[in-house]
Amino acid sequence: MSTKAAPLNVKEDEKEHPLENILRMDRIPHIWCPTCGLGTTVTALAAALEHLKLDLNKVAIVSGIGCTGRVAGYMKLDSFHTTHGRALPFAVGLHIARPDMKVIVFSGDGDIASIGGNHFIHSARRNFDITVICVNNFIYAMTGGQVAPTTPGKAITSTSPHGNYEHPFNLPYLAGACGATYVARWTALHIRRLTTAMSEAISKRGFSFVEIVAPCSTLYARLNKLGTGLDLMKFYHDNSVIKHGADLKDVDIDFQSKITVGKFVDIEKPTYIDSMNEHLKKKYGDKYKLYGGVNGND
């Protein structure tokens, strides 16, 4: 099976795009800016899915709104591009209907931590078996570079033109405090480590969270005079300090400073459906049929 990419300029012996079984080639080229960090994150996800040898028919991806929100549209999976901030609750409904499928939420920091913040904390608390991949570029990029709940102090955005003076979110700390069973952070240039983290997160039974620090070339880099997206991607990578198991309250990110990366949380805890099944079985005995989703066994 192959959906041929129309205008890709490839050599005769490289006609098949290496990711064409997982990318929707009829939607390439994508809309992202040159040297945006999103490309490598999508490649890492594709590599993770390939590494896990999952049946791709049983993987769904849900995105919200924003630059990262466009990821769902490029993945050749059952894919849902929802409304701003609401990827998670949509994914919750899908997951409960089809617990046999892997449900991945792939969205940006504004989508996940600002407008979707309430859904994020409660989904982590309930420990749904869902993976959240959050690309943090410190800014609202799709709308033209506004301040985000993750924008570091002093950074200039179009709505913090004098420099940001809000306290930003420390996303791994937030995820961990709310009960996530797996929490990791890497930068968009830690390709192999990021791929491993995604594989672990997707394999994890429970609410797993991977934050990716990625450059926004057109807005964040330009407004803050940080060079190209590639310069910024290298900066994040070169200034990251790997500290597995770091104390989450210490992993906040300041403007153009050291970034703590690594696997911070990896614990076992009953998922929402596990807890529901265990509790109701205890209460109702044989009268209760273990819930496995309405189409779960086909």
Add this chain to the structure above:
Amino acid sequence: MKADPRNVLTGDHYLDGNHASAEGAIAAGCKFFAGYPITPSTEIAERFARRIPLVDGVFIQMEDELASMNAILGASWGGVKSMTCTSGPGFSLMMENFGLGIMLETPCVLVNVQRGGPSTGLPTLPGQADMMQARWGSHGDYEVIALAPDSPQESFELTIQAFNLSEKYRMPVLVMTDECVGHMTEKVVIPPAEEIELYERRYTDKKPGEAWPFEANGDDTAPMLPVGKGYKFHVTGLTHDYRGYPIIDAEAQEKKVKHLVDKIRNHVDEIIWIEEKDVEGAELVVMSYGISSRVVQPAVAKARKEGIKIGQIKMVTVWPFPEKRVRELAEKVKALVMVEMNYGQVYFEMDRCAAGKCKTYLCGHAGGTVHKPDDIYQTIKEAVK
């Protein structure tokens, strides 16, 4: 297809409208309810929560109404019949993603047990002032289907009907009840499962790779694609083409929105459900829906006793509005009267369709109680003057 007997509590019951609505949903095969507590709708969620574990479904109390509306859309795409319920403020919060349901053409049911508004308004008292929000509450252009039960019995029946319409036309369907119907306890007869007809979801019969999620023929509703079976389809709230791919231009917008409008407008005769009484030869027709259609009865009886030739129309479906019938009647009667708990919502639709051919009257008030029969009687008297 008939209802599954395991889901149906066949027999005579003494239920309020909210409990009856939950039983209707379960009888219709609803297996997923995501909701957020809000007076006066909460009993629907409570009954569903109590009943569903032993009939193979899931109830979840979400963090808010935004989440509730989205979760039922996600579950519906997962292949499960799903619903939520709410009232006033929660209805406002659900509107954005009600629109996502419209755009993604996703079957599900939303019950709004109306209370007095605006804002927090009258949490424990009835209203019918969300009718225009039901029609136009989410941004953009689209058509809706809204049903208005007048009793616990109808709450049961119309919730089932709402699921059937949602599957048939592939869209969220509204049940617009109110605090009075929701909390009124009456006899509810739940029939045997084999007497409950269900409209099952249509899935594509094409193979993966050949099927698209919005492949409609004209005003026909496209069959859905199942998840998890290799179709690897995409859907988006952005304007999209038949493939579900975003297309940001006027041509795609015209095609998509026209489809959303036409799939209802071209089928209004199949969808509209009104009950007429004594309309032939009437000089005056009283229109109403939901609880108001019961409250009009003493006033209508009194007027008839006095020799006024009075007919009634009860709108079981309020949206789409019975435009054609009102236009016909306006040519024949002296006056049309709308009785509703607001200061003019569905009335203005009736007035628009009457188009000056007859007088129109609103018997309205701000909600908090049902109408006083005498107020309706006085409006009738004024209308036949």
